[in-house]
Amino acid sequence: xxxxxxxxxxxxxxxLIAGWPGIGNIGIIAVDTLRGILEAEEFGxxxxxxxxxxxxxxxxxxxxxxxxxxxxxxxxxxxxxxxxIFFIGEEQPTEGGRLYAEGRKAxxxxxxxxxxxxKFKCRRVYTSGAAVAxxxxxxxxxxxxxxxxxxxxxxxxxxxNTVLMSDIEGRGGHGNITGxxxxxxxxxxxxxxxxxxxxxxIPVYLQGLPMSYPKASKSVLEVLNYSLKIEANLDKxxxxxxxxxxxIEEFYQQIPLEIRGQLDRxxxxxxxxxxxxxxxTEEEEKRIMEDVEKFFKKRGGxx
Amino acid sequence: MSQRYPIRIYKEPDxxxxxxxxxxxxxxxxxxxxxxxxxNRKLKGQEFAEIExxxxxxxxxxxxxxxxxxxxxxxxxxCQEHELVVFQSGSPGxxxxxxxxxxxxxxxHHCRVKELYTIGAMVSVSAHTAPRQLLAVVNSAETKExxxxxxxxxxxxxxxxxxERPTLNAFLLWIAKERNIPGVSLWVPIPFYLAAMExxxxxxxxxxxxxERLDLxxxxxxxxxxxxxxxxxxxxxxxxxxxxxxxxxRLESNLMLSEEENGELIKKIEDFLREGD
Numbered sequence: 183x184x185x186x187x188x189x190x191x192x193x194x195x196x197x198l199i200a201g202w203p204g205i206g207n208i209g210i211i212a213v214d215t216l217r218g219i220l221e222a223e224e225f226g227x228x229x230x231x232x233x234x235x236x237x238x239x240x241x242x243x244x245x246x247x248x249x250x251x252x253x254x255x256x257x258x259x260x261x262x263x264x265x266x267i268f269f270i271g272e273e274q275p276t277e278g279g280r281l282y283a284e285g286r287k288a289x290x291x292x293x294x295x296x297x298x299x300x301k302f303k304c305r306r307v308y309t310s311g312a313a314v315a316x317x318x319x320x321x322x323x324x325x326x327x328x329x330x331x332x333x334x335x336x337x338x339x340x341x342x343n344t345v346l347m348s349d350i351e352g353r354g355g356h357g358n359i360t361g362x363x364x365x366x367x368x369x370x371x372x373x374x375x376x377x378x379x380x381x382x383x384i385p386v387y388l389q390g391l392p393m394s395y396p397k398a399s400k401s402v403l404e405v406l407n408y409s410l411k412i413e414a415n416l417d418k419x420x421x422x423x424x425x426x427x428x429x430i431e432e433f434y435q436q437i438p439l440e441i442r443g444q445l446d447r448x449x450x451x452x453x454x455x456x457x458x459x460x461x462x463t464e465e466e467e468k469r470i471m472e473d474v475e476k477f478f479k480k481r482g483g484x485x
Numbered sequence: 486m487s488q489r490y491p492i493r494i495y496k497e498p499d500x501x502x503x504x505x506x507x508x509x510x511x512x513x514x515x516x517x518x519x520x521x522x523x524x525n526r527k528l529k530g531q532e533f534a535e536i537e538x539x540x541x542x543x544x545x546x547x548x549x550x551x552x553x554x555x556x557x558x559x560x561x562x563x564c565q566e567h568e569l570v571v572f573q574s575g576s577p578g579x580x581x582x583x584x585x586x587x588x589x590x591x592x593x594h595h596c597r598v599k600e601l602y603t604i605g606a607m608v609s610v611s612a613h614t615a616p617r618q619l620l621a622v623v624n625s626a627e628t629k630e631x632x633x634x635x636x637x638x639x640x641x642x643x644x645x646x647x648x649e650r651p652t653l654n655a656f657l658l659w660i661a662k663e664r665n666i667p668g669v670s671l672w673v674p675i676p677f678y679l680a681a682m683e684x685x686x687x688x689x690x691x692x693x694x695x696x697e698r699l700d701l702x703x704x705x706x707x708x709x710x711x712x713x714x715x716x717x718x719x720x721x722x723x724x725x726x727x728x729x730x731x732x733x734x735r736l737e738s739n740l741m742l743s744e745e746e747n748g749e750l751i752k753k754i755e756d757f758l759r760e761g762d
Contacts, residue, residue, distance in 0.1 A: 235581055241641055245622070246655060
């Protein structure tokens, strides 16, 4: 079990951008969209057998033809600016029925990804995920940036539409990034790589829905565009966003008027002055959260 | 990843070209366990090895079944005279690839297994009075050819539907293929209202194939008696409850029941068979 490289690309001090599925698939959509736009070339994979249960079997005329596993693939792209390695994992390796990766397997996979980063002398690692926030789906999602080193903070504060954890009201610079999008950041720190996790905001009432949230992926990509000095055209994400937006609106209209009224107030939380306390008080925030939770419990869904 | 070697061999078996039959404990109609227990009983299977559970099963307590505390078991038995190896286990909940490779390590390195057979059941909408079918999925065209002389359905087309995952038997068959071990996954469709009960006819269908294929010369008179008794019980249920009779009549005429009727038939049959008559 381990890494299988099909070729050894000639790349210089690349950056590595990794993405796995998570809430709203914000990270993986961002990373995979950029990979597609830049037409990055596949050059390797992490063998799946020890990490995953197969996801599909094909039997034709009584003969087992193939068994398909979730893939964990590496791609590369030489650009005028930065050379880039992409890592895209179709699933997070989980243990004990948990939703997100943790434990031995997750740690092992994070190390395998960083083994490739080390082999190609990557100078930085980016991961991406979701930040569940008290925002409204009609507002532009901000990007919460979490670096693994103090020295990266001045750079991050120069990114547009981006906030540090200390900028988020009531968090005091603290928080938690679940799953591999977070774990990779920590393992990178342990192994001496500088790394940043970029998390696109998703409204709290959408976090449990089985749909993607490309609007936040776009915010993440805008930050990456700026940071990596590339000019990837993100129109494709707008198209996807429009489709998803219609489904979100349909869902939103099903929320009882009283709760919707509370949620509508989240529209006032804009990205203009993210560091400032919003127009919603702490008490109101608590009530909105309680109402949303009650609604989802009644509905029998996640949330 | 754990580097522990999970296999314990108590006694090295003396086999030169054996066949391996595998059954999982918690499958539909308890088919895997019933078939492997039957083989062990009739052919005097001797336990010779096991796979330690700690890497593969949740050990956060014990399950209680039939008033008894249970513990995950993954055991190998040998029926030396017939060059047969029987593996009986619960379905592991983690490290499947390592677990299935451990099974094949024992099969290859300690038993010189030349082929393997897995046992599985699937839901059928037909009545219990229809003869049981036996379906086979193989891991190579050569193996399919070898099976052409038997009464098997060998042309199944299947793709895992969205939201579902392949079975452990499919996973094992694939690993066996990677290791060049011919493998056959045997499936018996079981009437849906017997899925949670035992189906002696389904057991007999698989056992008869294995008997013929592996030259086991098993006397099935006890199993035939069980089949007779089960059929008589079901006939009594039909005569006592006209509703059950009506539902089964309709299934016999290839008519579908509604979801509600399906549920009612399952409940009534299960209650009747559990309580006895």
